[in-house]
Amino acid sequence: MRARFATAATVAVLVVAGVPGVPGLAYAAPAGRAGTAATQAGRAGTPAAQAAAVGAVPRPDHIVVVVEENHSNAEIIGNPSAPYISSLAAGNANFTQSYALTHPSEPNYIAMFSGSTQGITDDSCPHSFATPSLGDELIGASRSFVGYSESQPSAGYLGCSSGTYARKHNPWSDFPAIPASSNQPFTAFPSDYTTLPAVSYVVPNLQNDMHDGTVAQGDTWLQTNLSSYVTWAKTHNSLFILTFDEDDNSAANRIATIFAGQQVVPGSYAEAINHYNVLRTIEDAYGLTPLGASATSSPILDVWAAPAGDPPPVAAFxxxxxxxxxxxxxxxxxxxxxxxxxxxxxxxxxxxxxxxxxxxxxxxxxxxxxxxxxxxxxxxxxxxxxxxxxSAAAGAPFVSDSFARTVSNGWGSADVGGAYSTVGAASSFSVSPGVGALRLAAPGSSLSAYLAAVTRTDADVLAGVAVDKVPVGGAVYVTLQGRRVGSGNEYDAKVLVYPDRSVTVRVIRVVGGVETALAGPVKVAGLVYAPGMVLDVRVQVSGTGPSTVRSRVWAASGAEPAGWQVSGSDATAALQVPGAVGVVGYLSGAATNAPLTVQLSTLTGKPTAG
Structure with a gap:
């Protein structure tokens, strides 16, 4: 087997503050590379000492990791307000299933730097931890470490805030074993990249990390300050990593993560990664003992180009x-x-x-x-x-879900139809065997889940829905989406359960977030709602230019009505295209007995019969 060689000089880690729940990136080598500070220090020097283990991550001379704040993958990649980041995703290694660890920002930063959240669950300040961190491990191994924070007033500053500087995004300030000389303002970041310390973090201020500023502002700052490094890294055995600390509680903490560098093979990569993977990668690149949860985190091994003299494998299937x-x-x-x-x-x-x-x-x-x-x-x-x-068998469901699984902080994947996308706090979504739940925690709250992987213009959608209690003071709304073209653009059936236990149904169009009734509301005759009663709701959307939208509702314990209770048509151009299936729960702002939980027991979607 051929030996693989790499030099180790500098890793620069640029952190752009927190996106809630954003998993970080990871480099990792086999566990056998871990050792004491003395043995780690001994790796520097001769090429033989620098040889990487078989299957290990290559050792770049420099790594810059940028961690942006509080946006999901979908809000960044392809967003016209983020042209630079989108170009990085298109031309480098784009990790499509990158996830943050938790919410809010601070525990994500601490975890990516020390292998643990250290018990922190908020953005409080100050903290002082006696446990090891990446910074003091590097220094103890005769490497160097510096954290650079934009708008930090002075070297070694330990205040919680100053203008647009926030210590909660600066984890090295929480570890007193790291000297003041390793805690620098961004003005000290070198223009000669060969003089960077072995590992450096760079944290933009609250305006430029997308926390308080806009996506466009953060994208421009990144291009202005780091694009020259990205270009340089590709010809100087170096690496650039972009990720987010967490999302904004809208996408199960899935965030954008991108690798760019001389040894990186461009493309889209679908493996799941997080902040502990980032930490493990850096630790293994420098032969450090893995910290905390990074010890059980896997390295990223599939993005690296083959070393000289080792022809890469050829894929075929x-x-x-x-x-x-x-x-x-x-x-x-x-x-x-x-x-x-x-x-x-x-x-x-x-x-x-x-x-x-x-x-x-x-x-x-x-x-x-x-x-x-x-x-x-x-x-x-x-x-x-x-x-x-x-191709699905003729007449077979294109969406089907019996909710026969257990999931927290989301709905997971349907039996047929792919993974659910959710809108709203992840903690409000759960699945226990037989029930998909939307917990409406307060009056005026709204949650939705939809199956974006399959879109159609002809959809016959049936769902078994229930509410855990009768609302008081205002209605609870359950909307079955028959053609969800995009956010705020859809054809739906809307069912309301009122405090007097009556139930109504209507069919609607929503364009640009503005709802218009196509037919109804109609009170469902003979239906008196009781807590937990399952209602079968069917909505059928068919045709284009115009589209027909019709619905009926009945107690699941009874027979399905023969006719449609409401039916309408519409030719709005924006809606004459395929759309997804989903459900929305909403609790009236006048309701007084929150929380209420909307429960789905079944969801199916088939082609319309015509």
Whole structure:
């Protein structure tokens, strides 16, 4: 087996303050590289001492990690207000399933620096921790560390705030073992990148990290201050990492994370990563003992180019499909020694590993399936992508969910239809066997969940819905989305349960967030609601130019009515395109007995019969 060599000089970590719940990035090498400070220090010097272990992360001369604040992946990548970050995602390694650890910001920063949140659950200040951190480990291993914070008034400053500077985004100030000389304002960041310390964090101020400022402001700051480093890194054995501390509680803490550098293979990567992976990567790159939870975090190994003299493996695969289920075989991939790992991206937001895998796609369509293979020396070859077409059996549901699982802080994935996207606090969504719950915590609160992977213009959607108690003072609303084209643009059936136990239904269009009734409301005759009573709600949306929207509601214990209780048509241009299926729960601002919980027991979507 060939030896792989890398020099170790500097890692610069640029942190742009917190996006709630954003997982960080990670470099990691095998656990066998961990050791004492003395043995770590001994790695520097001769090329033999600098040789990386087989399958290890290569050792860049410099790493800059930028951590931005409080935005989800969907709010950044492809956003016209973030053209620079979007260009980084398009031209480098883009991690599509990067997640933060928790909320709010501060525990994420502390965790990425020490392997633990140290019991912190808020943004309080000050703190002082006696436990080890990345900074003092580096210094103890004869490396160097400096944290650079924009708008910090002076070197070694330990105040909680000063203008747009916030210590809560500066974790090294919480570890007294780190000297004052390693706590610098951003004005000290060198223009000669070869003089950077071994590891450096750079934290923009509250205006430029997207915390208080806009996405456009943060994007511009990043380009102005770091783009020259990104360009330089690609020809100087160096690495740039961009991530977020957390999201804004809207997307299950999924954040943007990007790697760029000389040894990085561009592309989209679907493995799940977080802040502990970032820490573990840096620790392994420098032979440090893993801290806390980083000790059990996996390294990122599939983004690195093959070292000189080691030809990368060549990916190849075949597949067969029946309806929405496909079997993939990557055993035809080749290498000069041996292929050791297969990484699959199925093009629908999900991924897999192994030489042979089976996957159920969320609906009919053509999906770009990508395979990457890594050899037994850690080299990863170029990805290979094929378009795989699948078709659901005639009349089969394109969406189906029995909620027969247990999930917290979200709804997970439907039986058919892919993963749910949610809008609202993640902690308000849960699934226990047989029930998907939306907990409306206060009057005026709203939550929604939808299946974005499958869109259609013809949808016959049926859901079993219930409310855990009858509202007092104002109604509870349950909206079944039959064609959700985008946020605030949809055709729906809206069901209201009133304090007097009556139930009404209407069909609506929503354009630009403005709701218009197409038919109704109509009171459902003979229906007297009781807590926990399951109502079957059917909405059917069919046709384009115009579209027909109709609905009926009945007690699940009874027979389905023969006719539609409400029916309307509409030709609004923005809605004459395929849309997704979903559900929205809303509690009137006049209600006085919050919290109330909307419960789904079933959700199916089939093609309309015509």
């Amino acid at each position: 075949t597949w067969t499909c029946t309806a929405l289920t496909c079997s993939f075989d990557g055993t035809g991939s080749t290498d000069d020694t041996a292929v050791a790992a297969w990484s699959w991206d199925f093009g629908d937001g999900s991924s897999g590993t192994g030489a042979t895998v089976s996957h159920v796609f969320p609906g009919s369509g053509t999906y770009p399936v990508t395979l990457r293979v890594t050899d037994d020396q850690g080299a990863t070859g170029a990805p290979v992508t094929h378009s795989v077409s699948v």
